[in-house]
Amino acid sequence: MFALIDCNNFYASCERVFNPNLNGQPVVVLSNNDGCVIARSNEAKALGIPMGAPAFKIKELLRQHNIHVFSSNYALYGDISARVMNILGNYSPELEVYSIDEIFLKLEGFDLFDLTEYGLKMIEVVKRSTGIPISVGIAPTKSMAKVANKIAKKFPARTRGAYVIQTPDQIEKGLKWTQIGDVWGIGRQYAKKLQNIQVFNAWQFTNLPDEYVRKEMSVVGLRLKRDLSGEPTLDLEEVAKKKNIAVTRSFERMYTDFEDIRERIATYAGKVSYKLRKQNSCCKLAYIFLHTNVHRDDLAQYHNGITVQMPYETNSSLVITKAVMTGLKRIYKEGYHYKKAGIIVMGLTPDTQKQLTFFYNEDPRHKALMQTIDKLNQNCFDQVKLGAQDLKKVWKMQQNHLSRRYSTRLTEVIEVKV
DNA sequence: TCTGGGGTCCTAGGACCC
């Protein structure tokens, strides 16, 4: 059996942990630059706040209903997530942290357990230890556990947040209840295609011929069909090192000057290099892209990207920044209003397995330099930068509703008034 | 004025090898 545990309205719930006045109140969390709604409490959902709604378009709605608005606070969410996962890891030796708010547990040898009780226990302990509400779905396969989790969340009164799918009858009922578009692995395109052939729920999907599924949805679809039919096909996946790492951001306003963009790109290059070093990887390639504002059809549009090669596998900010800059010069065109840019590093290798080249290799001093810079920045809040970066830091991300980093900064911990 | 930021896997087709 597999369990899927998922935090309810995770970001909104994190905000509530340190601000209990928000319980029962509608809460939304916004994306970077306070752009769109990316998380909603149940109350906010009930008021009709759509996922992904641009904040400026629903300003009036937010005000009218006294909805509490937060900028995203990833320092807080990441830390709370780690605490929740840590606790849930006690419930099975085999686990897969699937996302910031989801974890799969493999429950092998739990035949003598009352799994519903086991799930309820998790809910209680996580709530008591972290303040975060979770839902638990348990079933014979991963994709079914997803279904069970959805049922648990949909019927809190009946399930108390934990639901087990096990008997053939429960399986059939659960799958028939699940609309095709809500199936894990079936997105918009496939849902449309399936509805066209009169497949409206998960049960009907499992009854399709293998050949059709294979042809229209590739082996990925076929694996899903098997798994959803009760044949365990999707297993826990190891938390592998990332194969790509990206830093991409929208600018808080549009930029036209090369100098401004150059500075921002240098900062992204520094960030992405740091991420590489954190997972002990080096990169061979970097893709850099530049976009104008897609929402301004009154302005000329220009999108372009380019892949640049590193002279050797590296995670040195100096080398990566330099390579990225040559790419930027080739794709930047004057006369456009740029709104977004990003860097994706690819072809990652562990830095212990670097392929050395005969003539050119990294200056060995870079490694020591990077280690020193990383260490300094950990203690001194990112004050050591390359000359090409934002030394003056004239730009600032819109974060007008940011809560404190309650659990990771000593200066921002909660105060108790006597 | 204002519209997020990450990831994964698979397939087809082209270029190349013997």
Next chain:
DNA sequence: TCTGGGGTCCTAGGACCC
């Protein structure tokens, strides 16, 4: 008239996830 059979690697694009 008629032109083999087996591979690999890479990339772009399309689907999906949170």
